Amino acid sequence: MRSVVVRAPFLLALVILGGWAVSVQAQSSRCADCHIANQQSAAPNWSGFALRHLQDWDFSPHSRNNVGCEKCHGGNPNTFEKFQAHQNLLPASSPASPVSRVNLPKTCGTCHTGPFVSFQKSQHYKLLLSGDDRGPTCSTCHGEVGAHLLSPASLSRQCSSCHGPGREQERTGRADEARMLMTEVREVRARLNQAQAIIRRIKDQALRAKFEDQYRQAEVPIIEAANAGHEFVFDNLQERLDRARQRTEALMDALANQ
Ligand code: HEC
Ligand code: HEC
Ligand code: HEC
Ligand code: HEC
Ligand code: HEC
Known part of the structure; x- marks a missing residue:
């Protein structure tokens, strides 16, 4: 990407x-x-x-x-x-257009491989492929072009708009799970941002390179968790988040003791 x-x-x-x-x-x-x-x-x-x-x-x-x-x-x-x-350009209303609901995941996925790989495993993608329009596609959450990221609260509202109480696809636990997961992702990201700010100020090049490497190691599981979240089943994400948190805290300790 x-x-x-x-x-x-x-x-x-x-x-x-x-x-x-x-x-x-x-x-x-x-x-x-x-x-x-x-x-x-x-x-x-x-x-x-x-x-x-x-x-x-x-x-x-x-x-x-x-x-x-x-x-x-x-x-x-x-x-x-x-x-x-405009040659070979199709209006979005054409099912063959690369920006039609069903083709959008693949189009975005040419650059955003991680989210696309997980999205393909989701029930939501199966719905899209079967021509059922009740599920979300990439633009439902990120906008057509704006690349917006959702806050934990807005994500949980997004799930609830389809899975909330009284809705046809009622699964009330989903929204809470999504919110909890995203809150944790945000917390670890915030710690990583703090670490990054400290690392940037390190003058010694070799030392800075060492910490930058450790930073990337800590970031890996959090990126993996955000990608894997696109299956919208969160049970298997906790392990990655725990690993990200441990690595991030180890990095913060190392930075404090440098
Ligand atoms: C020289 C000006 C010009 C250029 C260059 C241009 N467009 Fe357009 N485009 C327009 C105008 C004007 C419209 C409004 C409809 C019309 O007049 O055809 C339009 C309409 C569209 C539409 C709406 C679909 C439709 O058929 O009405 C899309 C999508 C689009 N353009 C995408 C693109 C993309 C992608 C490119 C580059 C590969 C591009 N345009 C280059 C002027 C341009
Ligand atoms: C990240 C992908 C992406 C980019 C980049 C993008 N679009 Fe779009 N565009 C979409 C999607 C998705 C839709 C909505 C399709 C639908 O109606 O569901 C859309 C719809 C449109 C439409 C109205 C539908 C139609 O075909 O008549 C126009 C016009 C348009 N885009 C023009 C542009 C122009 C001009 C640019 C560059 C300034 C651009 N788009 C950049 C994804 C994109
Ligand atoms: C040609 C490659 C390309 C395509 C196609 C594309 N993107 Fe992007 N996208 C990027 C780049 C480059 C960035 C900015 C760098 C980054 O944040 O990694 C970005 C940023 C984003 C972000 C913000 C990521 C962040 O961490 O801030 C989101 C969300 C996103 N894109 C979603 C989409 C969606 C949804 C589509 C399809 C409608 C799409 N993208 C299509 C290349 C692409
Ligand atoms: C139901 C809502 C939802 C749908 C549908 C969805 N996403 Fe996401 N996406 C999220 C959430 C939540 C995040 C995590 C945001 C954060 O990290 O703050 C995210 C993160 C991202 C990111 C940035 C993080 C990263 O891994 O680089 C990209 C890019 C992205 N999504 C692309 C896509 C693409 C492509 C699709 C379609 C195949 C898609 N998303 C469908 C909710 C959604
Ligand atoms: C635009 C509507 C829409 C949105 C938004 C949406 N879903 Fe769904 N979802 C559906 C539909 C429709 C189904 C298919 C239900 C069925 O097969 O009976 C589905 C199925 C699922 C399934 C598979 C069935 C199951 O319960 O195991 C999961 C998991 C799921 N959604 C989780 C989520 C989560 C989490 C969010 C928010 C991040 C979300 N969905 C957002 C419409 C939506």
């Missing part, structure tokens, strides 16, 4: 367009340039969704990391000619 080349991470200009400040970053993709430039003339043809989508993209880690429109939609990103750019 981190192998995506960031070609020009600097801010080129700040343009006021259509009422919001657009941070135009250097992108290798022409798609967004034209869509942002034409949003007003094209607005009558575009739904409110498309305009919001453009803005969500603009402020997302995807935009910052050069994940252009074509990475999800297809098309040719190397031209300013609309007809050429």
Whole structure:
């Protein structure tokens, strides 16, 4: 996932367009340039969704990391000619589109392998494949393009919207489990962030490299837990979280005694 080349991470200009400040970053993709430039003339043809989508993209880690429109939609990103750019582009309503509900996991999964691998084991994915639209797809929780991360409370609300009391798929324990798990993930992450801040200030290069290595070791089980969480069965995650916590505390001790 981190192998995506960031070609020009600097801010080129700040343009006021259509009422919001657009941070135009250097992108290798022409798609967004034209869509942002034409949003007003094209607005009558575009739904409110498309305009919001453009803005969500603009402020997302995807935009910052050069994940252009074509990475999800297809098309040719190397031209300013609309007809050429849109060749092989399908509207999202087409089941064959890479951004249709059923194809989205695979499309996102080309970059986010860890979550995709676990998602494929879930009952939710089986529902999608069978053409049953009652379950979630990636965008249900992360947005279509914004790459939002959910707080423990918003995740548990998300589960409850389908599994809460009185709902058709009532499984009341699921939301609580999800909230507990995510709270723990957040706690360990917060400790890791503290450790990182200390490590950054270490002047001795060899010592810093040693701690950075230990940091990565502590981070592994927490990344694994977040990925494995995409099966939405949490029973087998506790072991990973315990390991992450132990390693993180060992790192904090070592940093305190350096
Ligand atoms: C030169 C301008 C231009 C470029 C370049 C461009 N688009 Fe568009 N795009 C438009 C306009 C204008 C619309 C509104 C509908 C129309 O006029 O065809 C549109 C519509 C769309 C739609 C809505 C689907 C549809 O059929 O209406 C999608 C999705 C889309 N573009 C994606 C892309 C992607 C992905 C790229 C790059 C590979 C791209 N566009 C490049 C101008 C452009
Ligand atoms: C991370 C993946 C992703 C990226 C990047 C992305 N989109 Fe989308 N896009 C989606 C998804 C998902 C939908 C919603 C599909 C649905 O309706 O369920 C969508 C829907 C749309 C639609 C309305 C549906 C249609 O096809 O008519 C337009 C227009 C559109 N995107 C344009 C763009 C443009 C322009 C960019 C770049 C600025 C972009 N998208 C970047 C995933 C993405
Ligand atoms: C072409 C590769 C690519 C595609 C396709 C893609 N992403 Fe991303 N995504 C990235 C990169 C690069 C980042 C930013 C770096 C990072 O956080 O690892 C990112 C960040 C994210 C984050 C935030 C991660 C964090 O820790 O802050 C989420 C959530 C996310 N993407 C979800 C999605 C979803 C959902 C889709 C499909 C609708 C999608 N991505 C499609 C490359 C991609
Ligand atoms: C029911 C809600 C839900 C669905 C559906 C979902 N996710 Fe997530 N996702 C989460 C939660 C919760 C986290 C953990 C957030 C955190 O770490 O703060 C997460 C984390 C992530 C991350 C960042 C952490 C990492 O492992 O790098 C990415 C990327 C991601 N999801 C991608 C996806 C993709 C791709 C799909 C579809 C295949 C998907 N998610 C479906 C809830 C969901
Ligand atoms: C958009 C609606 C929706 C959301 C959001 C959702 N689910 Fe589901 N889920 C479903 C449906 C529908 C089924 C299939 C029920 C069936 O097969 O009877 C399902 C099945 C499951 C199953 C497999 C059946 C079982 O109980 O063993 C689990 C586990 C599950 N969901 C957990 C979760 C968790 C945890 C969350 C929140 C992180 C969540 N779901 C969010 C709709 C949803």
